[in-house]
Amino acid sequence: MSDVVLVRSLLLAIPLAFLATRAMPRRLPPAARLVLGVGAGWLAALALVLLVPVGIMAYLVSFAIVGSIYAVIALGLNVQWGYTGLFNIGIAAFFAVGAFTSALFTTTPPTGAAAAFTQQAFGLGAPFLVGVLAAGVAAGVLAAVVGGPTLRLRDDYLAIATIGIAELVRLIFQNERWLANGPQPFRGIPQPLSCLVRDAGCPYLPAPLMELFAPLAPRDYTYVYLAITALFVIVTFLVLERAIRSPWGRLLRAVREEEDAAAMNGKDVARAKLQAFVVGAVIMGIGGALYAHYMVAIDYSHFDPLYATFIIWVMLMLGGSGNNRGAIIGAFVIWGVWTGAAFAVDALRPVLAAISPELPARGPYLRLMLIALLLIFILLFRPKGLIGEERFVSRHTGEREA
Amino acid sequence: MALLTIEGLTTGYGEMEVLRSVSLHVEQGEIVSIIGPNGAGKSTAMKAAFGLLKPWQGSVRFGEREIGGLAADKIVRLGMCYVPQTDNVFPSLTVEENLEMGAFVLDGAIGPRKERVYALFPRLAERRRQRAGKMSGGERQMVAMGRALMLDPKLLLLDEPSAGLAPLLVDMIFERIRDINDSGVSVLMVEQNAKKSLELAHRAFVLVNGENRMDGTGAALLADPEVGRLFLGG
Amino acid sequence: MSQVVSTRMRLEERVKRVLGSRGALIALLALLIVAMWLLAAAQGIPGQRLLSLLVRGVMLGGILALGAIGLSLIFGVLRIPNFAHGDMMTAGAYLALLALSFLPLGAPLGPFSFGYELLVALVVAMPLVGLLGYTVDRLVFRRLRAQRSPPVIMAMAALGSAFLVRSLIYLFWGADFVFYYTGRARPAIELFAGIRVRPDQLFILGLALAMIVLVYLLLERTKMGKAMRATADNPELARVTGIDTESVIRWTWLIGGGLAGAGGIMYGLDAQLRPEMGWWLLLPLFAAVILGTIGNAYGALVGALVIGIVWQVSTAFLNPAYGPGVAFVILILVLLFRPQGIFGRPGGS
Numbered sequence: 001m002s003d004v005v006l007v008r009s010l011l012l013a014i015p016l017a018f019l020a021t022r023a024m025p026r027r028l029p030p031a032a033r034l035v036l037g038v039g040a041g042w043l044a045a046l047a048l049v050l051l052v053p054v055g056i057m058a059y060l061v062s063f064a065i066v067g068s069i070y071a072v073i074a075l076g077l078n079v080q081w082g083y084t085g086l087f088n089i090g091i092a093a094f095f096a097v098g099a100f101t102s103a104l105f106t107t108t109p110p111t112g113a114a115a116a117f118t119q120q121a122f123g124l125g126a127p128f129l130v131g132v133l134a135a136g137v138a139a140g141v142l143a144a145v146v147g148g149p150t151l152r153l154r155d156d157y158l159a160i161a162t163i164g165i166a167e168l169v170r171l172i173f174q175n176e177r178w179l180a181n182g183p184q185p186f187r188g189i190p191q192p193l194s195c196l197v198r199d200a201g202c203p204y205l206p207a208p209l210m211e212l213f214a215p216l217a218p219r220d221y222t223y224v225y226l227a228i229t230a231l232f233v234i235v236t237f238l239v240l241e242r243a244i245r246s247p248w249g250r251l252l253r254a255v256r257e258e259e260d261a262a263a264m265n266g267k268d269v270a271r272a273k274l275q276a277f278v279v280g281a282v283i284m285g286i287g288g289a290l291y292a293h294y295m296v297a298i299d300y301s302h303f304d305p306l307y308a309t310f311i312i313w314v315m316l317m318l319g320g321s322g323n324n325r326g327a328i329i330g331a332f333v334i335w336g337v338w339t340g341a342a343f344a345v346d347a348l349r350p351v352l353a354a355i356s357p358e359l360p361a362r363g364p365y366l367r368l369m370l371i372a373l374l375l376i377f378i379l380l381f382r383p384k385g386l387i388g389e390e391r392f393v394s395r396h397t398g399e400r401e402a
Numbered sequence: 403m404a405l406l407t408i409e410g411l412t413t414g415y416g417e418m419e420v421l422r423s424v425s426l427h428v429e430q431g432e433i434v435s436i437i438g439p440n441g442a443g444k445s446t447a448m449k450a451a452f453g454l455l456k457p458w459q460g461s462v463r464f465g466e467r468e469i470g471g472l473a474a475d476k477i478v479r480l481g482m483c484y485v486p487q488t489d490n491v492f493p494s495l496t497v498e499e500n501l502e503m504g505a506f507v508l509d510g511a512i513g514p515r516k517e518r519v520y521a522l523f524p525r526l527a528e529r530r531r532q533r534a535g536k537m538s539g540g541e542r543q544m545v546a547m548g549r550a551l552m553l554d555p556k557l558l559l560l561d562e563p564s565a566g567l568a569p570l571l572v573d574m575i576f577e578r579i580r581d582i583n584d585s586g587v588s589v590l591m592v593e594q595n596a597k598k599s600l601e602l603a604h605r606a607f608v609l610v611n612g613e614n615r616m617d618g619t620g621a622a623l624l625a626d627p628e629v630g631r632l633f634l635g636g
Numbered sequence: 637m638s639q640v641v642s643t644r645m646r647l648e649e650r651v652k653r654v655l656g657s658r659g660a661l662i663a664l665l666a667l668l669i670v671a672m673w674l675l676a677a678a679q680g681i682p683g684q685r686l687l688s689l690l691v692r693g694v695m696l697g698g699i700l701a702l703g704a705i706g707l708s709l710i711f712g713v714l715r716i717p718n719f720a721h722g723d724m725m726t727a728g729a730y731l732a733l734l735a736l737s738f739l740p741l742g743a744p745l746g747p748f749s750f751g752y753e754l755l756v757a758l759v760v761a762m763p764l765v766g767l768l769g770y771t772v773d774r775l776v777f778r779r780l781r782a783q784r785s786p787p788v789i790m791a792m793a794a795l796g797s798a799f800l801v802r803s804l805i806y807l808f809w810g811a812d813f814v815f816y817y818t819g820r821a822r823p824a825i826e827l828f829a830g831i832r833v834r835p836d837q838l839f840i841l842g843l844a845l846a847m848i849v850l851v852y853l854l855l856e857r858t859k860m861g862k863a864m865r866a867t868a869d870n871p872e873l874a875r876v877t878g879i880d881t882e883s884v885i886r887w888t889w890l891i892g893g894g895l896a897g898a899g900g901i902m903y904g905l906d907a908q909l910r911p912e913m914g915w916w917l918l919l920p921l922f923a924a925v926i927l928g929t930i931g932n933a934y935g936a937l938v939g940a941l942v943i944g945i946v947w948q949v950s951t952a953f954l955n956p957a958y959g960p961g962v963a964f965v966i967l968i969l970v971l972l973f974r975p976q977g978i979f980g981r982p983g984g985s
Contacts, residue, residue, distance in 0.1 A: 085788070087788045087791060087792075089719070089795060149968060149971050149972045150968075150971055153971060153975050154975075155787065155788050156717040156787060156788070156791055157926070157971060157975065159717065159719075159788070159791055160717065160919075160922045160926070160967070161967065161968065161971065163719075163918060163919055163922070164919050164923075164960075164963075164964035164967055164968075165964070167916070167919055167960050167961070167964070168960075168961045168964050171957055171958055171960070171961055174957070175955050175957050175958070305915065306799065310795065310799055313792065313795070317792070358810065359807070361810070362806060362807050362810055362811075365803050365806035365807050366803070366807065368799060368802070368803035368806065369800060369803035369804065369807070371799070372796050372797070372799035372800035372803055373796075373800060375792070375793075375795075375796040375799075376776055376793060376796040376797065376800070379776075379780065379785075379789055379792060379793050379796065380776065380779055380780070380793075383783075383785070383789065452876065454876070474875050474876045474877075474878055475875075475878040475879070475880055477878075478877070478878035479878070483878075484876050486872075486873065486876065489870055489872075489873060490873060491873075492865070492866040492869040492870060492873065492874075493869055493870075494865060494868075494869050494932070495862060495865060495866055495869065499862050499865075499866075500866075502859065502862060503862060503863065503866045503874070503877055503879060504877060504878075506859070506863060506877065506878050506879045506880065507878045507880070549877065553878070
């Protein structure tokens with residue numbers, strides 16, 4: 001077994017070990033579940049790296065990265081819609097603000113000849129985690145500004161206002177050159193821990209750790225980034241699972257079910273809604289940051305209503321709103337359907353060409369049709385999603401509540 | 403044969419049972435009143451009579467025909483019209499347009515029907531171009547009743563016609579109900595104002611906790627000590 | 637002490653009531669327009685240019701009104717925030733393009749860039765869009781109504797329909813922009829006092845006004861129109877009154893869709909056709925509907941004119957791309973101060 005296989009499998013083991021641990025039978029003691037889960041996860045990772053051809057594996061890894069980023073955003077939407085019933089169709093706004101904020105925080109302003117091609121309001125050259133933090137804060141502040149006047153009104157007003165903010169944010173990033181290079185792509189967003197795959201290494205990591213990663217080549221970077229995004233999904237998931245079982249989570253569900261039944265005054269309801277909206281937006285902003293650092297170059301067109309709002313809704317609705325596990329599964333399933341449909345459309349090319357010579361080039365839009373139909377079918381026939389809302393076991397009473 | 407017959411009706415909203423085995427009937431030409439304390443299920447009985455709630459058990463018949471759960475436009479065609487307790491006018495429509503909506507299911511000219519309503523409520527004739535939303539509570543009640551009369555129904559269902567009206571207006575509305583009845587329309591009404599409605603009604607049914615408690619002629623119930631204790635503060 | 641508190645409460649209450657009054661909202665909007673005008677004047681933009689923009693704003697308001705009236709009726713009568721309305725406008729524009737491809741190209745009519753065939757295409761496309769809306773209702777919304785789905789589920793289904801309609805447009809016509817007529821640039825003519833507009837824009841304004849008059853007659857004079865207003869007022873009462881709500885729903889979609897189609901065609905004639913054109917209009921449309929009170933067709937007209945004018949005049953000193961953003965600002969102002977809109981009753985929505 002070569003060293004590079006070992007390192008790749010270790011990186012891949014992070015998400016797989018988590019999945020395996022959660023899949024272990026409940027009756028085992030926690031420590032045993034952890035040991036068995038980590039072992040099984042690592043073995044699975046090793047098997048994948050050894051048995052699957054390198055090219056296909058590279059594709060699967062980048063698929064999983066994007067799936068994880070969508071999963072983070074779907075988790076954010078689940079706080080807003082699934083738990084609290086807030087209809088946000090401007091996810092793109094928080095996604096984009098997060099992405100551009102982290103990009104601005106972590107890049108350094110161009111100098112010399114490059115300055116003629118790239119303009120940016122500022123560049124702090126801050127570390128990745130600072131960028132992620134700033135992304136969450138920026139998206140949360142935006143949510144507070146939008147939510148303030150609209151959350152106390154009818155549900156559908158929030159939807160309209162969020163469409164508005166998404167359009168406005170997109171227009172700003174499209175037209176304001178000084179802010180983040182206007183309509184041109186904003187390039188050079190640093191990749192976190194990319195030093196791991198470079199010869200120079202990471203000066204801030206201890207030498208033994210650096211030695212472990214030494215076999216990695218630049219093309220292995222996706223494994224590193226997958227480990228990073230997987231950690232974000234895992235942490236977000238665990239935090240939300242905790243939060244939703246807390247009194248705060250019960251408050252949110254009470255707000256969603258029926259505000260009057262929640263035996264609280266209007267101020268409490270408004271505050272709970274605002275909190276849920278802001279928390280969801282913070283998570284979306286973090287998802288945006290993860291996206292920016294993966295893409296390296298971003299522009300306004302990445303945040304159109306289809307890719308940055310609509311598809312995430314379909315993910316959550318499929319997985320089952322009010323269910324964190326469902327949100328993650330939905331994100332991967334829909335992202336799989338979306339990318340898989342690309343292959344299907346490719347295979348259909350000759351058929352499409354027979355219908356009309358222009359159709360093969362427009363084949364990708366068949367995917368849009370498919371996803372839109374899927375959403376409508378879910379709403380009509382499975383409004384609770386594939387999995388449905390989890391029933392919660394209250395920690396204090398042991399009673400199951402809906 | 404009775405005009406409206408409710409027999410052993412059990413129904414409610416969602417999972418919640420409101421009426422339990424309620425029976426009542428209205429004969430041709432009668433004014434029948436349903437009285438009872440708050441939450442007795444009076445308005446629910448009215449809604450069930452108009453087919454707005456499906457019977458879980460029992461039946462609702464108009465003449466010979468079973469009407470439980472039938473669509474409202476079919477029921478008004480049969481000759482039964484309903485005036486809800488609140489929000490019973492179209493506020494942005496004029497008085498005249500409100501009346502026209504009452505005759506929506508008719509195809510031909512409705513001029514004479516409008517004139518008949520105006521004859522009954524001259525106040526409405528004066529304000530026929532006024533938006534109903536701009537009118538007083540008493541005037542709105544007239545608009546709502548006038549609209550229900552447009553189809554020349556055999557039976558008129560009134561859900562608390564005096565709710566929220568000043569005493570003087572209550573008397574006026576009750577007089578109009580008598581006029582309507584004199585013109586041959588049977589009336590089934592729900593009332594909070596038990597004394598006035600018993601004075602007006604030929605017969606009345608007392609509902610308590612969603613069940614029949616007693617029934618009889620208006621005069622007999624007025625004299626009944628239990629009714630006095632329950633509603634009349636005596 | 638409690639005296640002080642209650643006085644302050646009363647004062648707050650009073651301030652709130654004044655700010656939320658119809659007059660205050662109108663004053664606020666007027667102030668906004670005057671402020672924009674002053675801002676433009678301060679930048680040395682000539683009054684003639686501003687007047688031209690005002691006229692164009694009224695025209696754009698006419699186009700928006702065609703969409704907003706239907707959106708408001710559908711919102712009011714069916715309680716559906718129809719997020720597919722913009723894409724129905726797009727569908728109208730492209731269906732007219734399809735109709736044009738079957739028609740012989742005629743000579744331009746007078747000073748206009750189009751021939752009689754565009755009028756034929758308009759007449760063909762309008763009912764088709766109405767039918768499209770009604771079909772979606774039969775297949776999707778009717779089932780959701782039967783399942784007693786909450787309004788947000790309706791909204792989501794509308795969003796899904798929007799993307800479905802757009803995917804079909806992409807498939808049939810591709811993503812590039814197209815024109816109804818190429819190489820027929822018609823120069824702007826001087827109207828009066830140095831106000832310059834293109835003849836097509838006058839036609840658009842005239843047509844929009846004619847259709848609005850037709851809608852007015854329909855709503856005020858016909859039984860179905862009155863029933864639509866009644867249902868928008870109070871759907872439950874409409875049902876128990878015996879109004880045939882199914883046919884009201886059918887006519888609401890046919891009329892709302894037809895108007896949206898006409899609006900899309902006019903918008904396409906003024907600029908160009910793109911698959912996203914309607915989506916971009918969605919925000920201004922909703923802003924107009926909420927400004928003019930949901931369910932109130934005349935309110936939608938007033939709202940659309942305000943939005944159209946503010947949008948156009950703002951281009952004097954703002955990047956024209958921000959037009960929808962200006963609509964958003966108005967929307968937020970309305971939601972802050974008077975969410976029931978200009979013509980709404982306090983407390984109602």
